């Protein structure tokens with residue numbers, strides 16, 4: 079059975095006090111309302127992690143994640159955050175290769191391959207993001223494009239390593255735009271990602287990897303997306319900034 083995961087990517091939002099209030103509200107509501115098979119992950123700004131960790135200690139199904147990580151273990155990389163640092167504050171997840179990082183910070187598939195490997199070596203669960211631009215989709219090249227992102231960043235891993243990775247498919251044209259992929263478009267891509275994983279790592283591993291959908295997922299469209307057989311959860315941006323909306327999405331399962 080694959081894990082069902084609803085992850086919130088807060089991006090660069092919330093001051094510390096606002097973030098702590100949001101985390102507390104999520105924990106309080108989740109306790110009673112989130113279905114037992116669903117895990118929540120809060121990917122907060124790095125500067126909030128250690129204090130949010132203290133709030134999540136009492137919650138059994140709400141986990142903590144960072145939004146980015148260096149491919150270097152330590153050293154003279156001003157402003158960067160290492161895997162050991164993320165672990166040391168109590169986070170177990172890290173988003174890698176978000177399209178905003180790829181675009182504004184020029185992260186490459188090769189660099190992301192090194193980060194995924196290092197995160198796994200350090201015992202962190204990478205949430206590896208992939209997804210195409212509108213131009214790539216309109217050219218009919220979206221399936222090949224995403225497959226190439228997987229190939230260049232994940233396909234040097236062992237099968238055992240791969241089974242520990244979470245993938246998030248986030249079509250760039252759906253992020254923060256209010257335009258969601260239709261459930262058919264999401265299912266088509268998720269199925270193709272799983273088929274590609276099966277070709278590389280075997281059916282068993284492909285069947286274990288949770289593939290999340292991200293891009294304008296909201297309380298009113300989550301149920302249909304989450305009902306697709308290859309959609310195993312969501313990576314939520316805007317709607318994760320309101321505890322009620324975030325929990326409502328998790329309850330749509």
Ligand SMILES: O=C(CO)COP(=O)(O)O
Pocket residue numbers: 087176248252253254255256292293294295313314315316317
């Ligand atoms: O980028 C996303 C999550 O990582 C999605 O953002 P939105 O939910 O705001 O579209």
